[in-house]
Amino acid sequence: MSDSQSELSDPADLFAYDLAAALDMETKLVDALDEMARRVTNDNLEAGFEIHRNETERQVELVEETFERLGAEPTRRDNHLVDGLLAEREQFEDRVRDEELHNGQYLTVALTTERIEITTYEGLLRTAESAGFGDDVTEPLTGVLEQERKTHRKLQGLADGTDGQGLWEKLTEL
Ligand SMILES: [Fe+2]
Numbered sequence: 001m002s003d004s005q006s007e008l009s010d011p012a013d014l015f016a017y018d019l020a021a022a023l024d025m026e027t028k029l030v031d032a033l034d035e036m037a038r039r040v041t042n043d044n045l046e047a048g049f050e051i052h053r054n055e056t057e058r059q060v061e062l063v064e065e066t067f068e069r070l071g072a073e074p075t076r077r078d079n080h081l082v083d084g085l086l087a088e089r090e091q092f093e094d095r096v097r098d099e100e101l102h103n104g105q106y107l108t109v110a111l112t113t114e115r116i117e118i119t120t121y122e123g124l125l126r127t128a129e130s131a132g133f134g135d136d137v138t139e140p141l142t143g144v145l146e147q148e149r150k151t152h153r154k155l156q157g158l159a160d161g162t163d164g165q166g167l168w169e170k171l172t173e174l
Contacts, residue, residue, distance in 0.1 A: 011131035016070065018124050020077035023063045025120065028082050029113065030056050032089070036110070039093065042103045044158060049110070052151050059147065062140035069137045081116055085109065107159055114152035121145035 008014050033053035037046050064074040089109050096102050121141055128138045135142075 011127050012133075015124065015127045015131050015133065016067075016072060016075075017077065018120070018127060019063060019066060020075045021079040021081075022120055022124060023060065023067075023074060024076040024079040025082040025117070026056055026060045026063055027076065028079070028086065030060065032086055036089075036106060040103050040106050041099050045103060045106060045110075048151075048154060048158070052110075055147055055151070059144045062144050065140045066137065069140070070133075082113075085113060085116065107155065111152065111155050111159065114148055114155060117148045118145065118152060121148060 008017055030053060033049050033056055037049035037053060040046050040049065067074040089106075092105055092109075096105065121144055124141055125138060125145065128141070
């Protein structure tokens with residue numbers, strides 16, 4: 001973990017600081033998505049979580065590659081946003097036995113996670129621009145952001161039932 005007390009004096013410092021939190025987030029999400037895929041009883045959600053788990057493994061590498069492009073060692077810093085989200089998921093897990101409620105809540109957790117990730121990468125790219133970093137540094141993050149947006153669209157489609165089938169109908173299809 002990086003030293004959370006070190007002073008951040010310019011956009012380049014802030015970029016590395018936020019990148020360390022992104023690396024922690026993606027690393028924790030690999031295990032979390034594994035667990036989530038095992039917990040849901042809906043096939044669409046299970047498949048979606050499994051696919052995104054594999055994508056997330058690759059995202060860990062892409063964030064590490066961004067550190068390398070900066071000429072820095074990949075570093076992790078505790079990301080309390082993702083810690084909170086995962087703690088909420090665990091707390092909920094012990095309380096709900098109903099399958100529809102359970103699957104519906106997992107869809108909400110997944111959508112929340114994607115929104116946090118999208119906002120994280122958009123912020124990182126803004127900071128990179130302020131720091132004067134070009135595509136040679138940010139290219140891996142642009143790829144991750146595209147993947148997160150695509151995942152969010154797929155989950156939102158499931159939530160909206162854009163193929164004409166309602167969410168609850170889909171979630172009760174076992
Ligand atoms: Fe991710």
